[in-house]
Each structure stands twice: as structure tokens, then as C-alpha cells.
Amino acid sequence: MSWRYALKSYITNPETVDDGAVIFFNDEVTIIRDSFPKSECHLLVLPRSKQLSRGHPTSTIDSKFKNNFGPYVDSAINYVFKHFQDKFQVKKSDQDMKTEWDESVLKNKDIFVNKFLQIGIHSVPSMANLHIHVISRDYHSVRLKNKKHYNSFNTEFFIDWDDLPLNKNTLGKDKDIETKYLKNHDLVCCYCHENFGNKFSSLKKHLELEFNNHFEFK
Amino acid sequence: MSWRYALKSYITNPETVDDGAVIFFNDEVTIIRDSFPKSECHLLVLPRSKQLSRGHPTSTIDSKFKNNFGPYVDSAINYVFKHFQDKFQVKKSDQDMKTEWDESVLKNKDIFVNKFLQIGIHSVPSMANLHIHVISRDYHSVRLKNKKHYNSFNTEFFIDWDDLPLNKNTLGKDKDIETKYLKNHDLVCCYCHENFGNKFSSLKKHLELEFNNHFEFK
DNA sequence: TATTCCGATAGTGAC
DNA sequence: GTCACTATCGGAATGAG
Ligand SMILES: Nc1ncnc2c1ncn2[C@@H]1O[C@H](COP(=O)(O)O)[C@@H](O)[C@H]1O
Ligand SMILES: Nc1ncnc2c1ncn2[C@@H]1O[C@H](COP(=O)(O)O)[C@@H](O)[C@H]1O
Ligand SMILES: [Zn+2]
Ligand SMILES: [Zn+2]
Numbered sequence: 001m002s003w004r005y006a007l008k009s010y011i012t013n014p015e016t017v018d019d020g021a022v023i024f025f026n027d028e029v030t031i032i033r034d035s036f037p038k039s040e041c042h043l044l045v046l047p048r049s050k051q052l053s054r055g056h057p058t059s060t061i062d063s064k065f066k067n068n069f070g071p072y073v074d075s076a077i078n079y080v081f082k083h084f085q086d087k088f089q090v091k092k093s094d095q096d097m098k099t100e101w102d103e104s105v106l107k108n109k110d111i112f113v114n115k116f117l118q119i120g121i122h123s124v125p126s127m128a129n130l131h132i133h134v135i136s137r138d139y140h141s142v143r144l145k146n147k148k149h150y151n152s153f154n155t156e157f158f159i160d161w162d163d164l165p166l167n168k169n170t171l172g173k174d175k176d177i178e179t180k181y182l183k184n185h186d187l188v189c190c191y192c193h194e195n196f197g198n199k200f201s202s203l204k205k206h207l208e209l210e211f212n213n214h215f216e217f218k
Numbered sequence: 219m220s221w222r223y224a225l226k227s228y229i230t231n232p233e234t235v236d237d238g239a240v241i242f243f244n245d246e247v248t249i250i251r252d253s254f255p256k257s258e259c260h261l262l263v264l265p266r267s268k269q270l271s272r273g274h275p276t277s278t279i280d281s282k283f284k285n286n287f288g289p290y291v292d293s294a295i296n297y298v299f300k301h302f303q304d305k306f307q308v309k310k311s312d313q314d315m316k317t318e319w320d321e322s323v324l325k326n327k328d329i330f331v332n333k334f335l336q337i338g339i340h341s342v343p344s345m346a347n348l349h350i351h352v353i354s355r356d357y358h359s360v361r362l363k364n365k366k367h368y369n370s371f372n373t374e375f376f377i378d379w380d381d382l383p384l385n386k387n388t389l390g391k392d393k394d395i396e397t398k399y400l401k402n403h404d405l406v407c408c409y410c411h412e413n414f415g416n417k418f419s420s421l422k423k424h425l426e427l428e429f430n431n432h433f434e435f436k
Numbered sequence: 437t438a439t440t441c442c443g444a445t446a447g448t449g450a451c
Numbered sequence: 452g453t454c455a456c457t458a459t460c461g462g463a464a465t466g467a468g
Contacts, residue, residue: 003451003452036453126452143453147444183445198461201443221438221465254438344437363439365459370437396437401460419458438465445460451453 004128007032011048011129023079029072031079036143038135038153040087041080045072045132053129057121058171060130061164069132073119073161076134080117081109084136088215101214119161122152123181124174132161137190140211147200148182154190157181222346225250229266229347241297247290249297254361256353256371258305259298263290263350271347275339276389278348279382287350291337291379294352298335299327302354306433319432337379340370341399342392350379355408358429365418366400372408375399 001008009017010032014025024031027048034042047053047069052060090103104111113119116137125131135153144150151157157177159166171177187196187203191210196203219226227235228250232243242249245266252260265271265287270278308321322329331337334355343349353371362368369375375395377384389395405414405421409428414421 006451006452198444219466224438340437342437361439366437375437392437400437416459440465441463443461446458448456448458450455 002128004126007044007046007127007129007131011046011053014048024072024075029069031072031076034133034135038141038144038149039138040140041083041136042141043076043080043134045069045076045134047130055130057125057130057132058123058159058164058166058169061121061132061161063165066161066164073132073134076132077113077117077119078109080134080136081112084112084116087218089218091212091214091216118153118158120159121161121164123157123159123171123177133158138211138215139190139207144204144207147187147198150187150200150203151182151185154188155181155185220346222344225262225264225345225347225349229264229271232266242290242293247287249290249294252351252353255359256362256367257356257359259301259354260359261294261298261352263287263294263352265348273348275343275348275350276341276377276382276384276387279339279350279379281383284379284382291350291352294350295331295335295337296327298352298354299330302330302334305436307436309430309432309434311431336371336376338377339379339382341375341377341389341395351376356429356433357408357425362422362425365405365416368405368418368421369400369403372406373399373403 010022010025010030014022014030019035021032021035022030023033023043025048030046030048032044032046034044047065052065085106088106090101090106093101105115106112118135118137119132121132133153139150139153172180187198187200188194189196189203189206189210191207191214194206196206228240228243228248232240232248237253239250239253240248241251241261243266247266248264250262250264252262265283270283303324306324308319308324311319323334324330336351336353336355338351339349340351351371357368357371390398405416405418406412407414407421407424407428409425409432412424414424
């Protein structure tokens with residue numbers, strides 16, 4: 001079986017997968033922790049229906065789909081929020097200045113979701129089984145190892161759940177999308193918007209600083 | 219002072235340079251071993267006149283220049299021939315087949331020069347002080363580290379002393395020459411003409427074999 | 437087409 | 452998609468009263 005089907009067993013037999021990734025399943029969905037999380041908390045929501053699973057997300061995720069799976073996405077959101085709350089707290093700035101990054105980010109779920117969570121899909125998924133990413137916007141992870149990883153979540157390559165279904169599918173060819181957003185797009189810090197060009201190593205070090213400036217272990 | 223003038227002290231004060239590179243100098247020329255030799259034996263002949271030294275080789279090396287410096291080039295050739303003779307001998311092939319690579323290469327200077335020596339210049343020199351390369355055609359050297367190094371001696375980027383002065387300077391822009399010959403030109407073995415494409419590492423290993431198949435230490 | 441260091445880019449085979 | 456490995460390609464600094 002091709003690597004494109006690495007997620008398949010999570011929907012065919014979630015009860016027998018023993019890698020500890022599954023956090024919820026019923027007849028309709030499986031929710032897992034991504035095995036190669038690109039942030040502190042990175043979940044995938046997978047519809048179990050073969051029909052839905054093999055569809056391309058941009059054409060499959062319509063309002064009916066959203067109505068049906070919205071609650072499961074919400075539950076993934078709740079999980080991430082809780083997990084982050086349990087593990088981290090907002091760091092008090094030395095300067096004690098009033099910023100957007102006050103404690104409310106980890107106290108108020110709506111603020112957390114708006115400022116610090118990404119829910120959506122990749123324009124060109126690699127994994128064949130349809131999945132929705134629910135990922136915290138810290139990008140503080142040893143699994144985040146190259147430009148493609150970062151830009152797949154931090155450019156228009158990432159399509160927000162709220163923007164689905166797309167009014168009109170204006171996406172180009174897969175190769176063109178990848179070239180434009182994953183290869184040629186500058187690396188831009190998601191905290192402060194500093195532009196790092198192609199310097200992934202510099203961005204990595206910077207993300208480490210950003211994370212440690214904003215959060216600390218409880 | 220810029221790295222482009224790394225050769226300057228060899229012509230301004232050859233008597234005080236103490237790196238052991240200088241093998242001959244008089245009022246007109248300095249002859250040195252290249253500090254980063256790309257073959258077993260790699261010399262540079264440098265006119266000491268400021269006027270000549272700052273000229274571009276393709277416009278400066280005319281018949282008058284050649285008459286004047288030909289003898290020094292010859293002396294560099296003699297040095298390389300002698301050095302190679304002293305250090306190496308042609309290896310007897312197991313198959314004992316009659317090839318061009320018989321012992322005459324290291325016994326007859328004319329054959330050595332014709333088959334195994336390159337005398338000339340780079341189309342686009344990096345070093346600002348005019349210099350003529352006299353280099354054995356083995357390319358067996360730890361200093362030969364990349365495609366540019368190899369192709370600068372094994373494509374038309376290298377202009378033979380015998381072809382100077384050029385009838386007509388049909389060279390393009392420096393950048394274009396560099397792209398065409400150093401970057402885009404395939405790597406081709408100078409012994410057997412096998413094409414290695416961009417695989418410099420493969421060529422390196424092959425050159426090691428070629429050298430050891432043709433020569434051995436005395 | 438200076439060297440050297442460091443890192444970005446790219447292809448491979450395997451899982 | 453992952454990893455590990457190898458190797459190619461690419462920019463930046465290079466100096467120093
Ligand atoms: N073998 C695997 N098991 C579980 N998840 C994986 C595996 N390989 C890749 N992934 C994740 O699957 C996701 C696929 O994302 P996508 O680019 O949308 O197809 C990525 O976030 C990967 O980290
Ligand atoms: N610092 C140096 N001292 C002596 N020779 C050098 C130095 N740097 C480079 N070279 C050599 O100078 C030559 C310049 O060749 P060119 O490409 O014709 O300018 C090359 O063969 C280099 O190996
Ligand atoms: Zn930042
Ligand atoms: Zn060969």
C-alpha cells in the first residue's frame with residue numbers, strides 16, 4: 001500500500017490501531033493526533049465514510065458536510081483548547097505592556113480559536129483520506145523541519161474551514177499551487193510577521209524565541 | 219584588499235613571499251605553484267608589469283606578449299614535465315594492450331605537452347592579476363571540489379595559449395559564459411569522455427580510478 | 437570563474 | 452506524508468592602526 005494511505009487504518013479499524021493516536025471515534029469520524037505534529041497540538045478529523053474519505057476536500061466539503069461534521073470539528077477544537085490550557089500559560093511580559101497577547105488567549109475559547117487556532121485543509125493534500133487539520137498556531141515542534149511544512153499552514157495553501165466551500169474553485173494546477181505557496185513564498189513569522197525569506201533555520205530559532213516569549217509550562 | 223588581489227604580492231614582492239609557492243622570478247615574471255592546485259601539478263605564470271598584470275588576458279595576450287613570455291611559459295612547461303617524471307610513472311596495463319597511454323607520455327616531452335598538459339587562461343578570470351595556467355591534465359587533487367573547478371579547465375571556458383590572441387572576441391557576457399560553461403555544461407571525463415552530467419561526486423571517484431589506472435608513484 | 441562555512445535544495449530508497 | 456542519506460546548489464564573509 002502506498003504511503004498516501006497511511007491514514008487509512010484510522011478510519012477502517014480505529015479500534016485496533018494501537019499507536020495511541022486515536023482520541024475519539026464513532027461510526028462517522030475518527031479524530032487523531034497527527035503523528036508528525038507541526039505545532040504543540042495538531043489534530044486531524046477524518047470522516048470514516050469511504051465515499052467522503054476519497055473525495056477531494058475542496059469539492060467534498062460543502063454545507064451539508066459542514067453541518068454534519070461541524071460538531072466533531074468543534075470537539076477537536078475543544079480538545080486543543082483544553083490541552084493547551086492544561087499544559088501552558090501565557091507568560092507575563094517583563095514590560096507588563098498591554099498587548100493582544102494577554103491571558104485571555106488561554107482563558108477565553110473564542111479568543112483562542114480566533115487568534116491561535118487554524119482549522120482547515122491543504123489545497124493539495126498528500127494523504128488520500130480526506131482530513132481536516134485542527135492545529136494551534138505556534139509552530140513550535142521538532143517535526144516542523146522545512147519550508148514546505150511551514151508554508152503549508154502559513155500561506156493560502158491552507159484553506160480555512162470557514163472559507164469552505166469555496167465560492168468558485170480558482171485554484172490552479174497542483175504543481176503551480178505548490179510552486180507558488182510552498183516553494184517560492186517567503187517564510188513569514190506567524191507571531192510578528194517578520195519576513196525570513198528562504199532562511200528556514202533563522203525562522204526556526206525565531207519561532208523558538210516567540211514561543212518562549214509568549215508561553216511557559218504551567 | 220579584496221580576494222581578487224590574492225596573487226598580487228607574488229608580482230610586487232616575490233622575494234619576500236614565504237609561502238613556498240614561488241619557483242622562479244625575475245624582473246618580468248613570477249612563476250608559482252597554484253596554492254589551490256586542481257591537478258597534480260598546477261603552475262601560474264604572472265607578468266610583473268603593472269600595466270600587463272591589470273589587463274584582461276584575452277585582450278592583453280597578443281603576439282608581442284607571446285613572444286616575450288613564451289620562453290617563461292616554456293620553462294613552466296619544463297618544470298611540470300620534470301616534476302611529473304620525477305614523481306610518477308606510467309602504469310603497465312594488465313591487458314598489455316596498445317593504447318595511446320604508453321610510456322612515451324612521460325618520456326617524450328612533446329607527447330606529454332600535447333596529450334597531458336593544458337596551457338592557457340580562463341575566459342573570465344577571478345583573480346585580477348593576469349596569469350597563465352600551466353596544468354597537468356589529470357585533475358587528481360583534493361582541491362578540485364566542485365563542478366566550477368572542473369569545468370573551468372575542461373570546457374571552452376579554458377582558452378588555450380595556442381589559440382591566443384583570438385581572431386575575433388566572440389565571447390559573450392561574463393555571466394552568460396559562466397552559466398553556459400561552468401553551470402550548465404555536463405561534466406565529462408578528460409581521460410575517457412564518459413559523461414557524468416551533474417554528478418560531481420561520481421566524477422571525482424572516477425578520476426581517482428583513472429589516475430590510478432594510468433599512473434603510479436615511482 | 438578565490439576559499440570556507442553554513443544552510444537550502446534536491447533526489448534516492450524504504451516505510 | 453515520514454526518515455536517513457547523499458550531494459548539489461546557494462549566499463555571505465573574507466580584511467584590518
Ligand atoms: N504515517 C503517518 N501517520 C499518521 N499521520 C501522518 C503520517 N504521515 C504523514 N502524516 C500526517 O498527515 C498529514 C497529511 O497532511 P496533508 O498535507 O493535508 O495531506 C500531515 O500533517 C502529516 O504529518
Ligand atoms: N590565495 C590564493 N593564493 C594563490 N592562488 C590562489 C589563491 N586563491 C586562488 N588562487 C588560485 O588562483 C587561480 C585563479 O584562477 P582564475 O580563475 O584564472 O582567476 C586559481 O587556480 C586558484 O586556485
Ligand atoms: Zn516573530
Ligand atoms: Zn574516464
